[in-house]
Amino acid sequence: MASPAHDPELPRVHRFLIDFHRRQAGRTADFPGGFAALDDAYAHSRGNNHALVTGPTDPEALPGRLDALLGHLPFRLLYVLNGEVAAACRGPLERAGYTTGGTYVMRHTGPVPAHGGARTVEAEALRGPVGTSWRGFLPDVPNEVIRHLVERRAARLRAADEVRFLASYTEDGEIAAWADLYLDREAGIGQVEDLVAARAHRGKGHAGRVLDTALRLAAEAGCGLRFLTADTADWPHTWYARRGFTPVSTVHVFERA
Structure with missing residues (x-):
């Protein structure tokens, strides 16, 4: 891309x-x-x-x-x-x-979608689903690692002027997908991050509902510049492209274990 x-x-x-x-x-x-x-x-x-x-x-x-x-x-x-x-x-x-x-x-250059129906939730509501998701990604790491990955959402509350956690629910009341939304109304910028669908509920439209809700809320907050980040080596960036996002740059990542 x-x-x-x-x-x-x-x-x-x-x-x-x-x-x-x-x-x-x-x-x-x-x-x-x-x-x-x-x-x-x-x-x-x-x-x-x-x-x-x-x-x-x-x-x-x-x-x-x-x-x-x-x-x-x-x-x-x-x-x-x-x-x-x-x-x-x-x-x-x-x-x-x-x-x-x-x-x-990736900058959102497509039309602003209708509200997807996801809800704003407290970080505590995501604790169980996020923990289960991380355990699926990292089955062999110690529990302390999973705990840090779950609880770090508290630090995100200070990362922007306005922070919302969004979730899409199943008909049975189970959280099926979630994301973070960071807003700076004065600068007119909104960032969507950490969009995840629970493994048991993938392919059912929940991630799209969360993303649509985030984009609609950002637009309603006066954020004409909306963006997210996506790994260049993984498939989600192609999904985002189909939903109106265009790559505007690459952040280069260097890592040593």
């Missing part, structure tokens, strides 16, 4: 993402060209413990800086927003044992 050469809204998306990572973090540590976002309460969560390169940095010094900042963790995770910077850092990072990947930033 090719990305446009330039999207005028991309700087706003990047600023939103940078603010999201800083605000969600329990603590941050700056280095030349970026910062580490850390949260000791969720030490097993890569989403809460990583580094983000936001501008020019020293590629040769980067692996050592990551070791200094993330050395207390059993993993290293780095996001790089700029493609040219990522290309310059790839060699030093790969020599230091990092693998490479990517995440599409």
